[in-house]
Amino acid sequence: MESMKPLVLSKVVENDLCIGCGACVQTCPSKALNVDWNSYGFLIATSNENQCDEGGSCIEVCPFNPEPGPGYKNEDGLAADFLAEAPNYHLQMGRYHALYVGYSHKHRVTSSSGGVATFVYEKLFDKGLIDHVVTVGESKPSNAHYQYKIVSNKNDLLSISKTRYHPVTLATALQEIKQLEGRVAISGIGCFIKAIRLAQDKDPVLKDKIAFLVGIICGGVKSKFFTDYLAGRAGATLDDFSNPEYRVKEPSSTAIDYGFSCTDNPSKTTKLIKMREVGDMWGSGLFKANACDFCDDVTTELADISLGDAWLKPYNQDGSGHNVIISRSNIADQILHDGLKSGELDLEYLSQEQFLASQQGSFNHRHDGMSTRLALVKGDGYVVPPKRIEKIDLPIYLKLVQRLRRHTRSRSLEVWAEYKDPVEFDRRMKVELLKLKLATRLSHAVRKAKKVSGTKS
Template sequence: MNSSKVIQLVVENNLCIGCGLCVYKCPSDALEMKWNSEGFLVANEIKSCDCEGKCLEVCPFNPFPKDEVKTENEISDLFLKNSPNFHKKIGKYNNIYAGFSEEFRLNSSSGGLGTYILTELLENKIVDHIFSIKETKKSGVFYEYSVSSSKSDLLIASKTRYFPVTLSTVFSKIDNLEGKIAIVGVGCFIKAIRLAQNSDPKLKDKIPFLIGIICGGVKSKFFTEYLASKINIKSENIHNPQFRKKNIESSASDYSFACENEDEVEKSIRMKTVGEMWGTGLFKNNACDFCDDVTTELADISLGDAWMDPFDKDGKGTNVIVTRSLLAENLIKKGIQNKSLKVDFLPLENFLASQEGSFNHRHLGLPARIEIAKKNNQLVPPKRNEKEKVPFDFKLVQKQRIKVRAESLEIWKSNPDAKSFDAAMEKPLKKLKLYTEIYHKRRRLNYLRSRFYEILKERILFKNNPN
């Protein structure tokens, strides 16, 4: 049996993120998405493949991409060439904003900008269908990509879902759907779509708009099971999980996980009481450690949470917004003019500060993770920051995060119980916390030292030139 290149070079190197574009692209119909033992959807080979690597062309973690699509920089040159601004951390863009939709804010995880944009696209006949994530009645799945063709359909899909999904459920229908399509996705999924558009020009016309969701990492379905276990609901009894239930009387970060048990009784837990779930890498996909796209650089518009003062004080939710195409910019301006949106320009430095933790991990720490992977003979895709130097203390942080990620999946797989899991993860998490504190203290000392010399230099200059 001829083995698919995407299986050999991506799946077997633990780099599959589950986007499913390889399933759509494979002319041999040799691939399908299945759950693996770590709770992720990954490509599986179901028959002999002779597509000569076509499946690999659309993979966002292809270790050997063509030069024209080597990194997000090259891909953005193909699709966002008219964007007037560029920053090495956020890619090409038109403008940066912060704000919310008056109509959709309270029924969305953040400020409702995603639902607003998609509604505008539908109602103005710019697109005819939306590919986004909705609830499903399939046992143990909870959510999957589905097609919305009206505002009422769309409103069902207005919440954040920290659950593995795949585009293969909707891309199988794309050739039979009449009209144009907009798609919502995290950075790696958006990249896969751009790669598909590059290899198949008809998809450029078919998919005129992409909404990128700023992502902190793709979680295993074990994450949902763990949170449910924290409120004494077994995995087989989870119904209607909600990952970002707002508390509008509190701050933006004071949200809860909630789900119903077998008796349809809703239980919830405030995420603040659970502990750090994102910076530690718990239940995260390995491929995320080799992603340097913090802000979904290849989308027409990028949306995230405004984790900064004063927006983080408002429990109703606020979006940060990065427009990258003229259409996206015009949609935002129109919303401001007709007062559907309460949105203002956001200074670049404020936006960068709002994503500082993610920039540190994905950019500054990436070379250390690549170095570790290569020492273990693992293939990794080419990255823009891989040759940067990483301080020794931050290397320790990266090494321990890798261990925490892997151990969390193994421990839950063998004993899916929150109490046992917390006990087993206590020691590796404490070690990670210690290394992180050492790193932060060193950074703080370096900052204070540099400020001291700056002030000293200013005083000397003033003393020598008082006028």
């Protein structure tokens, strides 16, 4: 292995780039690291400096390493090693076999989108390719609602279906995997999958044990404040609710018309609020981790299969849910074809244009807006990781949107940390959100006018 200058993980934490994946914890030979909650509702790495050997193995597996040494591989470098068999490449989507849209007849009712994630786990068990699934389910007992857990029985898969917009960490699970008999599949958002690939690249035990990665296409990690805010808005008792569900579907309506629900423990009743009533929680950047603004992997490029929501007509008109799917490894593609043949999956091919359109908002923000954000934070003296995105000089009105989103993001965390009350939060965020809304509307209007007149935006 190429020797690297020891870098301290504190650079990641000090620059607010730690996403709490915990890959560093399992790699630290002197057990100096842990993952814990910070005051803004995120899980982040914590260290005991007296124990630190300064060897730098932690930073080598960090997906947001701000100062990578010569041996560090970015998404393209890792994909060349781990997904060498994929026949296609697209600058924005990475290496892949094929693009699909569809759902699992059996699982979509109990899943967040089309239930293909749960279907794939089931088939991996059936084929004898894995003995365990490491994914996110209810956390008991813990002060978190959800956490990574290990499921070793196919019949328990339903307990881990559904999307959890809640901070989680792999810190414990990655250590446990090494002790497990047999092989595992893991689900993760882009930065977690990258951390796993970096760890596999360094550790032959993990390379052998982890047989399959299910990539969850991610529009940003939310603080646990997001869950508290939604519970409060739904009318639950803030410090005594459980079982938050982020994607309560309305099969008779459209896919976007989903709700958030939770159990109010004192009254033992279910509280539900439609997401349309709380406004735009994604494009505004509310409660989002800072690191997500410096991630250019929109489609979870390093997984065997990447799964997202089909925010695309006509599929988004069906409230039962559809997945957009990118198969990247042979085995992933085979599972999909078998499912189509057996009638267990409803599946159609998607064109590149259709796929890109299904995640357009995320590409606009994460790729097109990246150089503006890099310039903004570098100007404030922060260190950020090198990105693959070419410099795009946005027009002034889009730069303004980026600046306002950054502000809304950080302000939302400060306001909730101080008041922890949804009414006060809405009151205090009103001006910020209004400014952002007006700037966004202006940018849409200018874009539309330029399109009509044939001017390049």
